Every structure is written in C-alpha cells, then in structure tokens.
Amino acid sequence: MSPHDGPLGESTDGEADRPRPRSRIQKRNRARILDAALDVFSAQGFRGSTLDQIADGAGMSKPNVLYYFDGKEAIHVSLLNALMDRWLDPLRTLQDTDAPLDALMDYVHAKLDMSFTMPRESRLFASEVLQGAPRMSPHLESDLRPLLDEKCALIGRWMEAGRIARTDPRHLVFSIWAVTQHYADFEAQVRVLDDGPVRKAAEAHVDTLFRRLLTP
Amino acid sequence: MSPHDGPLGESTDGEADRPRPRSRIQKRNRARILDAALDVFSAQGFRGSTLDQIADGAGMSKPNVLYYFDGKEAIHVSLLNALMDRWLDPLRTLQDTDAPLDALMDYVHAKLDMSFTMPRESRLFASEVLQGAPRMSPHLESDLRPLLDEKCALIGRWMEAGRIARTDPRHLVFSIWAVTQHYADFEAQVRVLDDGPVRKAAEAHVDTLFRRLLTP
C-alpha cells in the first residue's frame, strides 16, 4: 500500500497531512521530494514544472515519487500547506505592546530575514499568487484574511492612540510584504543591478523607509 | 513565405523586430497573437503556457499562429522586447530639476498607475524575473543597468545637496518598484484581503510612504 493513502485507501481530507506512522525511509524520501519540488515549483510555477524534474532533483525515479505522493498536484498542495504556516508566523507574533514602533520594525526585519533565508519559499508563494492563487485562495480567505483583519485593527488602534504615525494599516502591511519579498522574488533582477552587499543595504534602507513612515 | 522570416528566409538577428513591410492583416493578426500571448504568459509563465492556449485566445489555429511567429519562444521574446521599452519609460523621464521630490513622487505615481493600467505586463515581467530572467538578463544588463546607474547618480546628487532626505538610491528605486508592482503582481491576494477601493487607498498610502521617506 502506498504511504500517502489513508487507512481506507482514500483520504476524505484533501491531502491528509495528519501524521500517519511513517518509517525513517518514508520521512527521508518525502522530505527529499518536497525539497526538490520546492526548487522546481518555485522556479517554474506549477504548470511549468514536471515530475521528471522533481524526481531528478530528489535523486529517484518518477514512479517512486508517485509512490510517496498522490500526484503532481498533491506535492504542490503539500508544499503550500506547509508554507502557509511558516509564512504567517511573523505576523502572528505581532502583539499589543508598549512599543508598537519596535514591534512593527521587528516584523519588518523578520520578513526581510525570511526573504534572504527562504527565497525559494517566497518565490513559491509569489508564483502561486501571480498565477491567480488557484490552489491557495481558500487558505488566503480562511487563514490569512482573518489574521490580517485582526492585526490591522491592532495597528489602527496604535495609530488612533498616536503611538505611531497614521496611514492605511492594510496597505502598510501590503507595502511591508512587497518591499521585503522583493529581494527574494526579484533576486535575479537585484543581482544584475546591484553588485554591493545587498542584504546589508536592504536592511538599512528598509529600516529607514518604514521608520520614517511610522515615527509619529 | 512566412512574414516573420527575413529576406533570406533566416534572420541573423534573434527576433528581427526591425519593421518589415507588413500588410493590414499581418499587423492585425500579430497584434491579436501578442495580446493573447500576454494573457497566457503573464498568467502561467513561459513553460506553463501552450501554443494552443495562445491560438485559442487569438481566435485562430495553431499553425496560423506559427505562420506569424517563429515559435513559442519568438512570441515570448517579442513580448519582452516590447515590454522593456514601455516599462523603462517612466524612469527615463526622471530628469534633473529644481523640485526633485516632486519628480520622484511623479515617478512613484507613474509606476503605480502602470500597475493598475497594465497589470498583465507587470505580471509578465514578474514571471520572467521570478523564473530567473533566462530570456531577459541581457536586456537587464544592457538597458536597465546603465539607466539605473545614471538615475541613481542623479538621486545621489539630490541627496548630497540636501534637497531630499538621504537613503540608498538603488534600494529606494527597488522599493518603489516593489510597492507599486505589488498591486499588479499580487492582485489575486490583494483582492482577497481588501474589499475597499484599492486603487484610491494604494495611491494615498504609497504617496505617504515615499513622501515621508524623502522629505528632508
């Protein structure tokens, strides 16, 4: 029986990421496949990627990949599910505090750090959204949307209290995402246009940009 | 003879965009194909797009598409060439002036306007860069890079003269691109997360963001 199937051979849940007993080999090979798939999907999008490329990258045969995952789409969905969690984490940790400006700047730096640390994940996300988020709008609706609403309300309260400067909270977050993820998503362009120490310069500039915006 | 071939049936130049005599029909059909291809390529990337989709979108048969263009790649290259011109235009018009802040804010608004007016073009560009800019790094090197260097020098002089606030000129431009193009490239996400009048709010926020950054 293939390890991606449920006990009844058919999972009611779409992907069934619930932990089923997995041998060491299964864990290792699923991880290998997901890592290779992240390379491929983030670089070419879902439709542009092939199982052969993923199998090659994972160092195994195509049928063996399909032994561990239900198909191309299942791999993609699995990646996206895992990604959403880690991706929203920094926003989740944004809490009410006595130093709202510091909290927001921490968020900015955390997002920028992720762009340099996990560029493939950023590009996978960007690729999916760029193509209309066909496999992710449910996630965006059910996970990101309420989280963003909550944090925007919080930011709005900070602004009303005069603790940070006023601007549109929602579009503030959009611009934080845009500027930080740019370094991962447009890395190919940045590399051509900037020979210098990109990360250092980015950190300084991004800090300046949002600090000047938000300082009351 | 097919209209994309040079006089010798083989163009030395890669795509040969030099104007060859084209009939009304040729102009109309090439335009139709390019428009359909823009839809498809911007939504699915190069590898994920098919000639059939383009032919369907253009309302003609696949062999007819190949009568007008040398192949899938030639269509893509043709789109990219046309795009680079229009895309760099706002940056080209950034000139030395007595009111540098206004000039930069004009640039910001021009870029933002393009995102809302030509979202497909923005996504085509993003898609290409996201995938490592395999067909565009020559353009970036030869066209964009020198243009950016020149404009960064100009911005740097404005900063040294104290006419605008100091920050890294190169990364200032990066952040302008990032924030403005975000509304086109991540439109699917923005739509889910913001029910309001996106464009109005974006214009106001982006204006605030960069005005606060640059005001001395």
Added chain:
DNA sequence: GTGGTTTTTTACCATTTGGTCAAGGCACGA
C-alpha cells in the same frame, strides 16, 4: 535464514505539446 512487508524499478500507456506539411481558400491588382 525465512516470510511478509515496504520500497524501487522496468516497461508501458494515453494525452498533451511544439512544430511541420501540403493542400485549400481568399484577396486583390492586372
């Protein structure tokens, strides 16, 4: 070791895809 289970591979299939070809349709100047 042995037997059953898990893992891997070889061979294969149907569909899609980029592209070709030769023939038919059509426009338009003489």
Added chain:
DNA sequence: TCGTGCCTTGACCAAATGGTAAAAAACCAC
C-alpha cells in the same frame, strides 16, 4: 475575371509528460 501570391487549416509527427502495473529488490521482525 482571372491568376498570383498571401493567408488559413486539417492531418499529421515526434517528443515530452502525468500516471499505471507488476515484478524485482531491499528491509525487517522473528
């Protein structure tokens, strides 16, 4: 109106692609 040459298409092809079947190989508890 007639023929020449531009335009269009149906039929086709080879390669790529997602996926399957079944047997071989590796593994592991006993």
